[in-house]
Amino acid sequence: MTLGRLGNVGEEIPVIRHEGRVLDLRSLTADIDGAFLASDGIARARAAAAAGELAELAGAAEMRVGTPIARPGKVVCIGLNYHDHAEETGAAIPAEPVVFMKDASTVSGPFDDVLIPRKSVKTDWEVELGVVIGTEARYVDSPEAALAHVAGYVLSHDVSEREFQLEKSGQWDLGKSCETFNPLGPDLVPADMVEDPQNLGLRLWVNGQQHQNGNTSAQIFSIAYVIWYLSQYMVLRPGDVINTGTPAGVALGIEGQPYLRDGDVVELEIDGLGRSRQTMVQA
Structure with missing residues (x-):
């Protein structure tokens, strides 16, 4: 179901x-x-x-497949949350979760076009496990108690513009909040239908060539820890989405790898959560 x-x-x-x-x-x-x-x-x-x-x-x-959640209150993201992704980008393994936000209006359908921003030369891909909050999480007592606040899980594409994110002002949100930059779905899979969210394979292809092939077991900070941690600083409300990080294989981490261009097709999947496909279109 x-x-x-x-x-x-x-x-x-x-x-x-x-x-x-x-x-x-x-x-x-x-x-x-x-x-x-x-x-x-x-x-x-x-x-x-x-x-x-x-x-x-x-x-x-x-019918068109829309986002499985309507109007999330916020989209909270965790950066550098896989050992191999941190290593490929030359970043130190973080001592605490790296937190940033995406404009919630970036959420779009899993088969909708993604708009490459004007003046963008470094639009990048990131397959991620999305966590949808089901009950209010405020100062959760421990990581062990955190998963009780999860409604379900979704396939999420955390599209990023690396020049905007890293080279201009250093404000990550500017490279993450461009229009259509968070395709979500196709489905919301209830938490009790996912046997172990900490052991899910994630994969991504660009124009048929596989670039990402990871597993949530390789996360630096577990899903439960991330929810607990975030709840100490902000209230997580029903319908909020948490993007939990991406494994290695993004364009940023591959020497000479071209970034996304008009007409490119990105396909993503996570075990048990379905598959999505987006065509890149110049804004």
Whole structure:
């Protein structure tokens, strides 16, 4: 069972994929958002599907796949969270999580085009495990208690413009918050459907050539630790998204590797979370 949103931008329909069928959730909720998650929406959707209370969505296969979460309050990101990625970029292994934010409006559909910013020469790719918060996390007592606040997991593409990020002002957010720079989905996979989020393979291809092939087991700071850590400094609310870092294989870390250009196609996947595909288009 997974959850998603189908339809044109701004007109997405909340759905649940259950036993090979796509079921319409509009009798249960207007959208899959923070309010839905906070009100035990996933459990309610699962129960309604199992009871046969939801109608099948006609034409679902032909619909655009939207972001699985509507309007996240914030997107919090962890940089340099894989040993091999830190090494390939020449960065020291961080003693504490490296935290930055992305404009939440960067979140776009998993098959939508990604806009290369004007004057960009270093637009880069990063496959990441996204964590969606389900219950408010404020001063969580310990990492061991942190995963109880997770609604589910998503495939996330943390697109980055390296010149904006590192060479101009040194403000990471400027290279991370360009329009369409966070394709998300296709599905929100409930936390209880992911046996071990700390052992998931992540892969990424550009124009059919594989560049990234990692596993969340190689993270420097675990998902649980990251949630606990962030909760000591900010309140994590239902619907917020945390991007947990990328493994080695980004253009920044490969000598002579060209960055993304108009017409390039990026494909990504994470074990059990699905696959996405974006075409790069010059803004």
